[in-house]
Amino acid sequence: MGLRSYIITRLVLMIPTLLLLLSMVFLVMRVLPGDPVALHFEKKADPATMDQMRHILGLDRPILEQYIDYIGGIVDINYLLAHGYPNLGKSMQTFEDVGGQIFSAFPATLELAIYSMIIACVIGILLGVVASKSYNSVLDQFIRGFGTVTYAVPVFFLGIVLQLIFGVYLHWLPTGLRLDPSITPPTGLTITLSALPGGFPNHFLLSSIAGLIVFLMCIVILKMRRKNLKYRGIAISVVAFIITWVIYAFVSWHFVQAGKLQISTGLYTIDSLLQGNIFTFFGSVKALLLPSITLGIVLSGIFVRLTRTNMLETLRLDFVTAAKARGLKETTVTYGYALRNAFLPILTMMGLQFAMLLGGAILTETTFSWPGLGRYIVNRINFRDYTAIQGAIVVFGLLVALVSLVVDILYAYLDPRIRL
């Protein structure tokens, strides 16, 4: 099976997996005890009002009907286009759109996850390589100890200790929130656009430049991959040219009419850089530092252990001896030859660890009052906010599935044995 069909299969398989996950959550939430309406009113309202509220939320209908309704909402394309996020129902606590709430909380979690993953990988792989190079020495035992201890440390406890040291005693770093409340959150890059004279026809003609750029890029890429350029390559490039031209023309026309183009990722560090606001950038980095280091250190233990075992196995192989015998430098052999071969299991572990990272993110977010999805779940679960939790779990599931897909593609790309 080729890589392309593999990716398509995986993408298609994601739908039943997510549906299964969603159905399980849906069923479990409704079968187990707990009543969101009673919790919302703290049992103070009279039964008639509560029944009315149940009716509005649809909780008085059969579970199957609620389920079909919910799934129908998710696949509602019109809603998605109008709001920018899918219809995940109304929160049973605040009666607002769950999709919107998740959409605004998600970037915080993503930012935390990205930086912690980077920290975990850098610490873990470096320490693992060093340990394997000095097998069974004191340094090796020390690093092994680090790997084992970090695995046993509850992530929130490490967070609390760091808060205590760097926040309460030293006052170096903030102990919570994504940004100091006195700083306005970054909005990203805003480009003011003005329409060309001549209206849409002129605009459409000029848009062909974008298509031309893509056309040239296609040719260069195909040339670099030494593909035969004769008919198929040129046909593909021409199709890419036309598609880009048309899409670019219409999309950019949309923004020109609006008068401005907003590029915003929701990640404060990137948005503040796009905006060119260094002050906000340092503010967000400062706030990110403690949470991401906390999560990164706790996760790094697994990477240390994995890198160490894989490097130990790889360093024993014949090709390493051969490379050394040819007089290559020690660092070249270690990082250029051995680590590259030991990297594939580490990559797989990164994908698997991502789910663990999201779990850890919940506790880290709680510790650092980080306004992400984890804290959203924790806040809502006590109120049995069914829709909010379903929505958050679907997003988590989607994220985990996407990351594992990306890891698989990278794996196929890095491992020449699987290459097309």
Added chain:
Amino acid sequence: MTEAKMKRSILARIVPQLTSLTRRGPSGWMVIVGIAIVSAIIVMTAVAPWISPHDPNLQVGPIRAPPSLGFPMGTNQLGFDMLSRILFGGSIMLEISVLSVLICFLVGVPLGLFSSYVGGMFDRGFSLVIDAVYAFPGLVIAIAVAAMLGPGVINMALSIAVVYIPSYFRIVRSQVLSIKELTYIEAAKSSGAKWYTILISYVFPNVIPSIIIVATVNFADAVLTAAGLTFIGLGVPYNIPDWGWDLKNGWQFLSSGAWWIITFPGLMIILLALGFTLVGEGLSELLNPKLQR
């Protein structure tokens, strides 16, 4: 191969590796130290009523008093003696971890054995469900189940078990898939053994080493997950001394600089989890044929 011979060969594989731990280098020592830590904590919790200086649930001193001679670990926000609470506080963590491992074992192993042995569509469908749970952030599931079930030791153990049953299932399944192709299973089948006899007497013993490793790691994970659930506010009620509860509630007084309320319970949780991790990691390295020379 007779049944007795089979069993002996499996025991012959495990027992010598466990009896000569001291001669097995660092991995052997890891197992020993781990077992020592865990047993020390168990003994400490068991004898706590006789050795603790104060009642752990009674105000015996000023609130948030720093460590002193009278209160070696200080007092918490309610004026309870921290040392007594530390001595008593392990019981809930231990109970939850043992219970959840037991539930995982009793549910995950038979499911894995049965599903992979039967094979076919049943196995496929079942694995799909299990994989969906496995790939998902475990803590989210544990939080959801714990919140729905309400507080209590058994409920927490159940919610943790839900997260870790898939790892038992998967390890057992992958092992059985390779074992059931072996010739001695074929021999047992042709000599007329019932399917449950084959599963219990011929397949299961071969899976035991892998299960032991999963279970020891599971102990550590259960302790950490229990601590996490307590931290979020889904733990057991507070009149039972518990490290997790102390940590969660002491954290709210962080800005006052009362480090002793959170540090000692946190260190105890680390120690307990570390004990289990050491056993698990040491065992997995001892039983991993790739690294043996």
